[in-house]
Amino acid sequence: MTTAAEERELLLNPVVPENVLHNTKTVTDIRSLTGSLFGVAAGILGLESYWGFIFYLVGSCVVSAFMVALNTGGRPERYFRGKSEIWTTEVVSGSSMAGFILTWTLFFGLLRV
Amino acid sequence: MFTSAKSASIVSISTLLLIHSCYSAYEHSLISIGAKNSLPLDVTIETLVSVFLLCVGIVLNNSQELKPISWSVWSGQLERERGSGPYGYLEERLGFLDIRTKRAEFAKWAESNE
Numbered sequence: 001m002t003t004a005a006e007e008r009e010l011l012l013n014p015v016v017p018e019n020v021l022h023n024t025k026t027v028t029d030i031r032s033l034t035g036s037l038f039g040v041a042a043g044i045l046g047l048e049s050y051w052g053f054i055f056y057l058v059g060s061c062v063v064s065a066f067m068v069a070l071n072t073g074g075r076p077e078r079y080f081r082g083k084s085e086i087w088t089t090e091v092v093s094g095s096s097m098a099g100f101i102l103t104w105t106l107f108f109g110l111l112r113v
Numbered sequence: 114m115f116t117s118a119k120s121a122s123i124v125s126i127s128t129l130l131l132i133h134s135c136y137s138a139y140e141h142s143l144i145s146i147g148a149k150n151s152l153p154l155d156v157t158i159e160t161l162v163s164v165f166l167l168c169v170g171i172v173l174n175n176s177q178e179l180k181p182i183s184w185s186v187w188s189g190q191l192e193r194e195r196g197s198g199p200y201g202y203l204e205e206r207l208g209f210l211d212i213r214t215k216r217a218e219f220a221k222w223a224e225s226n227e
Contacts, residue, residue: 016187019180026178033171040131041164044138046152059164066172071179078186079179111138 015081023079027067027089028096034063035096036103043107056100060091117174124170130163 038059042052064087072079076086090096137156145151181187188198197204 014184015182016180016184019182019187023179023182026175030171030175034168037164037167037171040135041160044135044152044160045157046138059168062165063168063172066168070172071175078181078183080182107135111135111142 019079020081024089026071027086028094030063030067031060031090031094031096032099034059036099039100039103039105040107042100042104043109043111046108046112047104052104056097057091060096061087120170120173123166124174127163127166127170130159131167134159134163 035056038056041059042055045055047055067086068074068076072086077083080086080089134156137159138152141153141156181190188200192198195201
């Protein structure tokens with residue numbers, strides 16, 4: 001989409017910034033909680049190197065599918081700026097991945113070393 | 114729709130499962146020194162099931178919380194639920210002041226102060 005078309009779309013359908021922030025914050029909360037949870041699971045299962053990250057990505061996809069189905073009622077474009085935003089927000093950047101690695105290494109170390 | 118009590122019970126049950134599987138993995142690591150990465154199948158399944166259930170519980174805990182971002186949808190929802198939209202204060206303004214009554218009141222007050 002070009003900039004002009006984007007501006008036109010925003011003029012026709014204005015967006016509530018507080019609600020966008022609120023929704024993004026809800027998704028971020030869920031992501032950081034489930035991220036550290038996947039870390040605990042990966043540590044218990046004893047996953048190493050790439051398998052841990054693959055586990056994390058698969059788990060994030062599952063959580064995104066849950067959010068689309070349960071929180072947005074199958075219509076993510078009603079609550080987010082784009083259709084793909086709920087699938088990508090906070091997955092590889094931010095506190096979610098960091099929390100995953102933190103708890104992964106912690107539980108791996110506690111249970112195996 | 115799921116209530117918060119149901120999602121809270123899902124979260125607590127699956128947390129217990131996760132703690133149990135974690136303890137099982139720890140005990141297993143104590144008795145099998147040297148054998149690398151040989152977690153029993155039931156512990157693996159218990160871990161995966163508990164994490165899956167915990168995800169469901171966490172997502173359900175936060176359901177009903179998202180707000181629609183489009184102005185038209187959002188103000189329509191507010192008007193249906195609360196009776197007034199985001200610009201409700203513009204619709205509940207006073208009409209005209211009764212300036213003669215105000216003037217009479219002021220005159221009475223000014224007289225009483227003299």
